[in-house]
Amino acid sequence: MPEHLVTWEGFTVRVDGERVNEMARAQAKGAVDELRISFRPGQIQISGRKKVAFVAVPFSAGVSGIFVEGKTVVVPVSNIVHIPTPFLSGLLLPVIRNLISGRVPGDAVTLRPPLTIVIRLDRFLPPFVDVQIEKIDIIEGGLAVRMGPGGATPPPPGGKR
Numbered sequence: 001m002p003e004h005l006v007t008w009e010g011f012t013v014r015v016d017g018e019r020v021n022e023m024a025r026a027q028a029k030g031a032v033d034e035l036r037i038s039f040r041p042g043q044i045q046i047s048g049r050k051k052v053a054f055v056a057v058p059f060s061a062g063v064s065g066i067f068v069e070g071k072t073v074v075v076p077v078s079n080i081v082h083i084p085t086p087f088l089s090g091l092l093l094p095v096i097r098n099l100i101s102g103r104v105p106g107d108a109v110t111l112r113p114p115l116t117i118v119i120r121l122d123r124f125l126p127p128f129v130d131v132q133i134e135k136i137d138i139i140e141g142g143l144a145v146r147m148g149p150g151g152a153t154p155p156p157p158g159g160k161r
Helices: 017-028 086-100
Strands: 006-008 010-014 033-038 043-052 055-063 068-069 072-076 078-081 110-111 115-120 133-139 144-147 150-152
Touching: 010 017, 017 033, 017 144, 033 133, 068 133
Parallel strands: none
Antiparallel strands: 006 150, 010 144, 033 043, 043 055, 055 078, 068 072, 072 115, 110 115, 133 144
16 A cells, blocks of 8 residues: 555444435435335345336335445345336436435446446545445444555645645
């Protein structure tokens, strides 16, 4: 690791599931009628309801693991119930993009077939930050993200690094 102004050896960041729910519901408003994301050890359960032609169609899906591939986070969605995968992926990706709209470029979050969410971390961070994610655990009430060693050296005022 190159020398940085600020360095760290590693730490754990916790993501609050209830806050994720609040943000997801706000961004999904109008796209779905109900949305709930539950975090249990080793499992994220996504459920909701969408009106289709005046009929409320329930849907659910699960995530049983979140994987790190270098600077990319991979979230395979499985156990899809009550709604065809193409419809859910057409609904899910816009909701995810709305959650981060205005914050990151559009290519930061993509889908791999059949339904795997791929998040490019390098598109979220300034170029002068060197960060590694070692592991992401699904825990009761949210996520625990284990960060590895890293550092940052902001560019000098008016300069680039």
